Amino acid sequence: MPDVTSGVPSGLRERKKLRTRATLIDAAATLCEKRGYDNTTVDQIAAAADVSPRTFSRYFPTKVSVVAAITDDLDEMIAAVMERLPGEMTAYDALLAASLEVFRSRNGVESNGFRRMATLIRIINGSTSYRTAALGLRHDITEKxxxxxxxxRLGVPPDHRSVTLITDVWAVLFSESFAGLGLEGNDAITPEVISDRLTATVTTFRGTWTPWCSDPSADGQPHTSA
Structure with a gap:
């Protein structure tokens, strides 16, 4: 039905908004990878998307929010996989299994999910301020x-404390898994590397639920009891 105030069909207007939002996200990703998050400004992102800074502010309140939105489609992919997983899996096992599926290459071709994750890893690891700024976004999860x-899966509302707690813990696991990737002297960002690192971090996290002991034969590295 046409909008009587503008004469523009509401569906067309909504599609235009979605295109503008997607353009801003892509512009932010490109600029932050090229120039670094700390050296990229809202004005530059707006200019690259061919919109005004005022228009930018209608879609995103801050620079950190548009960079965080890079993972919106990744979030949708992981959610779609989680929908198919057995309900008896723990929250963290479901998140891990879904993430590994989304990051996995198909017939030697990198997945869209991996490419999105790799972009965010490069931006975060190349920034001195993004991680701190992003902390303020971690509870904004009800629309994800x-x-x-x-x-x-838990049978609770999206704003339930259990959901926010899982979100916070999972964000820490992600951060620990991917810290330093792609930087000089560290591992390259590949589907295999990020999958192995995430799996290892979740395994260590899971082990903290059991009595902890040290194995002196393993270079002093702590191990969990069986």
Missing amino acids: ATMRVMAR
Whole structure:
């Protein structure tokens, strides 16, 4: 039905908004990878997307929010996989299994999910300020597809404390898994590397639920009891 105030069909207007939002996200990703997050400004992102800074502010309140939105489609992919997983899996096992599936290459071709994750890793690891700024976004989860699926799996509302707690813990696991990747002297960002690192971090996290002991035969590295 046409909008009587503008004469523009509401569906067309909504598609235009979605295109503008996607253009801003892509512009932010490109600029932050090229120039670095700390050296990229809102004005530059707006200019690259061919919109005004005022228009930018209608879609995103800050620079950190548009960079965080790079993972919106990744979030949808992980949520779609989680919908198909057995309900008896723990929240963290479901998140891990879904993430590994989304990051996995198909017939030697990198997945869209991996490419999105790799972009965010490069931006975060190349920045001195993004991680701190992003902390303020961690509870803004009720509109995220993954968290809505998680809430349904748990049988609670999306804003339930259990969901926000899982979100916070999972963010820490991600951060620990991918710290330093792609930087000089560290591992390259590949589907295999990020999958192995995430799996190892979740395994260590899972082990903290059991009595902890040290194995002196393993270079002093702590191990969990069986």
